[in-house]
Amino acid sequence: MNCRLGCGACCIAPSINSAIPGMPQGKPSGVRCVQLDDDNLCKLFGLPQRPALCAQFQADIEVCGDNRDQALHLITVLELATQS
Template identity: 55%
Template sequence: MECRAGCGACCTAPSISTPFYGMPGGKPAGVTCIHLTGDRLCGLFEDPRRPAVCAAFQAEYAVCGSDYDTALANLRELEILSLPD
């Protein structure tokens, strides 16, 4: 599956636990990354400062669904399920 241009759900729902350019404390779940552009594209997409976790993410229908709202809901659920007990 190709990433949907203008989605950006993966730039909001999950947390990023490591510091990265512009967000030295990482990114909490549910907080939109400061590098998400107004048209919901990654401002660091081709930049080596892009977090490794973001570069490794591969869009899949099971996660992203067919629209932004589904992707956001699925990614939020995965974030919750991945929390330590």
């Protein structure tokens, strides 16, 4: 599965513990990444500054569902299930 252009769910729902340019402490789950532009596209895509977690993310129907709303919900559920 390819990412849906303009979805951005993976840049909002999960927490990111590593530094992100503009977010040196990372980002909590449910918070929009500062590197997500107005079209919900990553400004760091393909750049070395992009966090490893983001670069490793693979779109999958099990995680992304059929649309953006489902993706936000499913990734949030996964995030909550993996918090310690």
